[in-house]
Amino acid sequence: MAIEGTVHLEGSMSNVGDVLLLQAKMQAKVQRTCGRCLKDFTGVTEAEVVEKFYPASAEHIENDAFVYDSDVIDITAPLREGLLLAEPMQALCKPDCRGLCPVCGADLNDGDCGCDRFTVDPRLAALKQFIKN
Template identity: 55%
Template sequence: MIKLNVAEIKKRLVGKKDFRFELKPEELELTKNELPLTGLVYVEGNIANAGDVLLLSAKLTGNVKRICARCLKQFTAETKAEILEKYFPTGAEDIEDCSFTYEFDVVDITDALREGLLVAEPLHVLCEAECRGLCPVCGGDRNIAPCSCETATVDPRLIALQQLLKK
């Protein structure tokens, strides 16, 4: 759990506390299945007092093992996430849906950081922009060597028409 003591910033009408730290994936309670991080996650940000609510602003960077959506090659790439979250005191009346709460002078930012990283992950990633992928016929990696497989298939209902066109 990553906790921030906000006692000092709550004493002032407008207060802000900067932070910077390095986290292991276990500290973010992330499993390899959720997000296969390959090292530390670097976090930099601040938490500010905005009257009845605390505002968390943070940037996270780390490296993630990924699998190319076209050629299935495994590679490591940098992941980045930006987080802006509101924290309301426990028991506050005007708590927004999907907002976080805190008790006393301690804010646990673990869930916000974890969710920020997971939401920032793209659904499909490519090892490189020009990735040619795998051949749908032979399964060969087109990035390594071009293949000469016939990829155009004809609907079985139209085979007779294709034969007429060849004559």
């Protein structure tokens, strides 16, 4: 994942006792590769982040919790995590992307390549008896 341009961030940091609460919404243009046709394209990722920051001196905090030790708090890590978690498992350049031909590798979005993609692999022909039309 590569970010293009700037990340737009809107949010607030509030004091809830000795815990600081970060609430933010982000939007970023992200360079992606289509999971079907393997073309590069730019998509938009939107994420919401709600994280607690605990004082470094606090007891019984989790190992992966965010901590603060001074008046300056680095919010880079939770924002990065929020963007990464908002990324789709399989990005598509368009919802109806046809992908690549499994026989010749041609991009099916550019047109049909003419390959016979419906012939059953001879190694799997025995399984065809289990499929009933």
